[in-house]
Amino acid sequence: MNVLVVNAGSSSLKYQLMDTVTREVFAKGNCERIGLDRGIFGHAVAGEEKVTEDALFPDHRTAIRAVLDHLAGLDIAFDGIGHRIVQGGWYFEDSALVTDEVYAKILEVAPLAPLHNYGEAAIIEYCRERYPELPNVAVFDTSFHMTMPEVASTYALPKDVVDKYHVRKYGAHGTSHRYEWMRAKELLGESCHRLLSCHLGNGASLCAIEDGTCRDTTMGLTPLDGLMMGTRCGSIDPATVCYLQREGGYTYDEVDEMMNKRSGMLAVSGISSDARDIRDGASRGDERCLLAFDMFAYKAMTQAAAMIASMAGVDTITFTAGIGENDWSIRKAFCECFEWLGVRIDNDRNRSAERGDRVISAAGSSVTVMVIPTDEEYMIASDVERLAV
Numbered sequence: 001m002n003v004l005v006v007n008a009g010s011s012s013l014k015y016q017l018m019d020t021v022t023r024e025v026f027a028k029g030n031c032e033r034i035g036l037d038r039g040i041f042g043h044a045v046a047g048e049e050k051v052t053e054d055a056l057f058p059d060h061r062t063a064i065r066a067v068l069d070h071l072a073g074l075d076i077a078f079d080g081i082g083h084r085i086v087q088g089g090w091y092f093e094d095s096a097l098v099t100d101e102v103y104a105k106i107l108e109v110a111p112l113a114p115l116h117n118y119g120e121a122a123i124i125e126y127c128r129e130r131y132p133e134l135p136n137v138a139v140f141d142t143s144f145h146m147t148m149p150e151v152a153s154t155y156a157l158p159k160d161v162v163d164k165y166h167v168r169k170y171g172a173h174g175t176s177h178r179y180e181w182m183r184a185k186e187l188l189g190e191s192c193h194r195l196l197s198c199h200l201g202n203g204a205s206l207c208a209i210e211d212g213t214c215r216d217t218t219m220g221l222t223p224l225d226g227l228m229m230g231t232r233c234g235s236i237d238p239a240t241v242c243y244l245q246r247e248g249g250y251t252y253d254e255v256d257e258m259m260n261k262r263s264g265m266l267a268v269s270g271i272s273s274d275a276r277d278i279r280d281g282a283s284r285g286d287e288r289c290l291l292a293f294d295m296f297a298y299k300a301m302t303q304a305a306a307m308i309a310s311m312a313g314v315d316t317i318t319f320t321a322g323i324g325e326n327d328w329s330i331r332k333a334f335c336e337c338f339e340w341l342g343v344r345i346d347n348d349r350n351r352s353a354e355r356g357d358r359v360i361s362a363a364g365s366s367v368t369v370m371v372i373p374t375d376e377e378y379m380i381a382s383d384v385e386r387l388a389v
């Protein structure tokens, strides 16, 4: 089946048109600076150079229209559209074929992720209007985590508040963690039961997966929780928010912007949110970069220990996303923290420039450690194939 996968962020949209059986990608591209001036439209067809054009995208609807106009000109047909939706709220334990009711629920839960769900819903609305005969499938970042036990997902706040505002741990990166489980199981078979999935990119989260079921994850009500990230602070004492507002005079918006956009590696290193710059700075002996690097590994290690405890053990660890797939030094620092558990990595395998799925643990390691490059687009496309009627 040929599927168009649409992955929209708050101000960008990426698309891929792919065959679910061969995984061949026929066309892909991105719209940048949605809602801002001077937009950019990049597009490429298989085997050809990417073309980049100036564009103007006042909103998400304009962006998807440009993509669909462009694809219509290429004459490559598709049989369904898959949409990545950041927040499925309390409704969706699985991806869903979009009906009027599903569409209304995506809007209903949007206050939990206002920068994402409204734009994503606008894209779905346009696709349904333009191609009413095609199935649209919504694939939620949160649904994989909905199987989490109550003991892990509940926030210890007053019940009336929790119920009224649907406050709980939702998690994120669920499609990526689901892919990691699927691939690890395909590759390791019976030996894989308790997986610690480490999605380490600009946004970063860990997930404890036992026999395909999420036991716990590090992101919370929003993707701000958990690990220290490129520009997000991750878990801190929640009273810090009140303290800064009370004593610092910061407004709600200022604290929100500070914790999401000006914290994390960027704040600690003082130079960059990019792990490559931090690693270079650390290797030059820059003390703030060294601290940022060590904090990233330390927080990942302590939170990973909590994830492992939630499954009462671990037999497999996978690394994915920009840092997880590429930065051997972070993988090494992380795995060395678990030597007490019998984790041993093979330094040559860990440092090798080999791409694709690969084992990096040493023979005799108590845990199989792998790098499995994530493929959220494929996961979304295969959900369209599974759910389209």
Ligand code: ADP
Pocket (backbone or CB within 6 Å): 200, 201, 202, 203, 204, 230, 273, 274, 275, 276, 277, 321, 322, 323, 326, 327
């Ligand atoms: P997101 O999708 O969350 O924006 P990515 O998964 O693309 O993020 O990851 C971005 C992070 O990956 C950045 O911190 C970047 O420095 C890091 N990264 C990408 N390539 C490399 C590399 N070759 N070595 C080390 N880090 C890398």
